[in-house]
Amino acid sequence: MPPKRKSNAIEADASAGEDAEQVVKKPRVSDAPEASGSKDKKAKQAAEPKDWHDIVLEGEGEDGGVSVYDDCNDIRRKIRLLQKQPNWKVTAWLKEIGNINSNSFQRFMKATGPTGGASNGTYYAAYVYFEKVRIAEGKKKTAKRERSEAEHREGLPLQDRRGVWVYTGP
Structure with missing residues (x-):
């Protein structure tokens, strides 16, 4: 029959626990080789994210x-991920990336397709921001990004390619 009071149950568990052996957790040990002092400092500097403001891109x-x-589409996806972060404000971000007008931002976000909104200033400013953040965090380029670099040197x-006519000739 189970005990009626919580205190009785605790006392019963304590008396049963005295007979059982205590399980002690072992601290985790890393398998990685230890680095020397100078290499360790360089590794820490590389691991620490830099401020994206300090990075200058080629051609900037x-x-x-x-x-x-x-x-x-990639930039809009990245912006939507940013919007999900707590305490993130659109207006402050737009001012930080280049004083972008909120109407321009709304038009860019409502556009669709891979070239929809390409002529919008939000696209370029947001791309530069995300590229600087990627470099600051030390992240690698995606496979899609590397394909795009190979195709479009x-x-x-x-410019938005949806409204462009292509004449192939007679």
Whole structure:
């Protein structure tokens, strides 16, 4: 018959536990080889994320600008992931990435397709932001990104291709 009171149940468990052996957890031990002091400092510096503001991309500040290799759908997906973070505010982010107008941002987010919104300033500014953050965090390029770099050596065109007519000739 089980005890009627919680205190009686605790006393019964304590008396039963005295007979059983105590299980002691062992601390985890890493299998990785230990690095020397100078290499350890370099590894820590590489592991610590830098501030994305400090990173300068190739072509930034020049006439041609930074070559864009992620399509609009990728950028919209990354923005939606950002929006799910707690305490993240759209207006503060838009100001931080280049003083982007909120109406421009809304038009870009409502556009569809891989080139929908490519001529919008939000696309370029957000791409530059995400590229800097990727470099700051030390993340690798995705397979899709590497394919895009191989196919479009100068970067993707910054114009919506849906309204473009192609004339193939007679």
